[in-house]
Amino acid sequence: MTKLQIKNLRKTYGAFTAVEGLDLAIEQGETVALLGPSGCGKSTTLNMIVGLTEPSAGDIRIDGRSMLGVPPGKRGIGLVFQDYAVFGNMTVRENLAFGLKVRRMAKRDIAEEVEKTADLMGLTDSLDNPTTGMGGSQLQRVALGRTLVTNPSILLLDEPLSNLEAAMRNEMRQELRRIQKQTGQTVIYVTHDQIEALSLAHRIAVMEQGRLVHYGDTHEVYHFPKETFVGGFLGDPPMNFLSGSIQSSAAGTFVDIGCASIQVNKVSPELSLQNGRKVTLGVRPESIDLLAPGASDVRAEILLIEQLGADTIVTLLLGAHEIKLRSTRDVSHQIGETCSLRFHTGMISLFDAETGVQVITPTANKENAA
Numbered sequence: 001m002t003k004l005q006i007k008n009l010r011k012t013y014g015a016f017t018a019v020e021g022l023d024l025a026i027e028q029g030e031t032v033a034l035l036g037p038s039g040c041g042k043s044t045t046l047n048m049i050v051g052l053t054e055p056s057a058g059d060i061r062i063d064g065r066s067m068l069g070v071p072p073g074k075r076g077i078g079l080v081f082q083d084y085a086v087f088g089n090m091t092v093r094e095n096l097a098f099g100l101k102v103r104r105m106a107k108r109d110i111a112e113e114v115e116k117t118a119d120l121m122g123l124t125d126s127l128d129n130p131t132t133g134m135g136g137s138q139l140q141r142v143a144l145g146r147t148l149v150t151n152p153s154i155l156l157l158d159e160p161l162s163n164l165e166a167a168m169r170n171e172m173r174q175e176l177r178r179i180q181k182q183t184g185q186t187v188i189y190v191t192h193d194q195i196e197a198l199s200l201a202h203r204i205a206v207m208e209q210g211r212l213v214h215y216g217d218t219h220e221v222y223h224f225p226k227e228t229f230v231g232g233f234l235g236d237p238p239m240n241f242l243s244g245s246i247q248s249s250a251a252g253t254f255v256d257i258g259c260a261s262i263q264v265n266k267v268s269p270e271l272s273l274q275n276g277r278k279v280t281l282g283v284r285p286e287s288i289d290l291l292a293p294g295a296s297d298v299r300a301e302i303l304l305i306e307q308l309g310a311d312t313i314v315t316l317l318l319g320a321h322e323i324k325l326r327s328t329r330d331v332s333h334q335i336g337e338t339c340s341l342r343f344h345t346g347m348i349s350l351f352d353a354e355t356g357v358q359v360i361t362p363t364a365n366k367e368n369a370a
């Protein structure tokens, strides 16, 4: 069932467009990450969903009902920000009970709901502790619990982990995943952190300059981005981009990148006919294999080898292009050596050289995913 439907949503401030014709459908029980760089329009979108900002045009529907003109408190949306909205002069129990007291719920029911939520959030042992002096992740648990106890129709999390230290962020990420699974809550997660988006969300909506660039499941958005912007924004290191031109022959379709020809699997018939069309080839660092010299026609020079725990990142010079490769195996090559490369043909994306828009269909590519 569609929980939230956003149709042609737009927000302008004078001549400036902060959000441009946004369409988004979120299903019941789904976690969707709204991801993009600072200033891309995430907060504006969120504020329009919550009801704090009036849209200039378009519609927002929750369970099929338009929210235009519905005040924020009546939309059934629970909101958690990066600053822990916790009352410092109250105990954890009082914080959790607050929203239910405001709703004038019976005392016995409040006690029951608070216990249930405390159990869900792992706060049972600290229910009677004051929140003053609590660490960031505990405070965020309380803030989240305070919202969840009110049983919101949609939970909106705005950069909820960005004030936490790295180790705590990892722990809370796992916790959020568990809580979402356990409750089946519909969640919108606003972040500029791609790792959070990839690890938490079922689907990701990537925004750039007020525009929704790509909305799809995490696998699709990561491996087959609709625009070079998405491939460059997601991933660390990001997608490699190589400029070249299409070369079709009886042997198949290739992209000539100057120093080598890279085979591309199963491109659409129209594209394979566009011999000479200028394209940008995109390939993820983990979709390139490092081979012994002479093992393929694609030769590169090794510029740098970085051992990062289980992974090794190798920086290579391929013709005029500097690219990065990720290997999960030990790399026995030396810096300065020439090696050969193999691109996973089914994992290659092609983009128009001028617009940066994908010109290969992801479904065609997915079938061949190596």
Ligand SMILES: Nc1ncnc2c1ncn2[C@@H]1O[C@H](COP(=O)(O)OP(=O)(O)OP(=O)(O)O)[C@@H](O)[C@H]1O
Residues within 6 Å of the ligand: 013, 016, 017, 018, 036, 037, 038, 039, 040, 041, 042, 043, 044, 045, 192
């Ligand atoms: N009240 C306003 N008046 C004029 N411009 C605004 C207003 N609110 C936001 N903007 C502009 O709209 C654009 C989008 O802002 P928004 O805060 O939605 O981006 P964001 O992606 O949430 O960024 P951040 O991650 O930094 O919060 C920005 O260029 C911002 O300057």
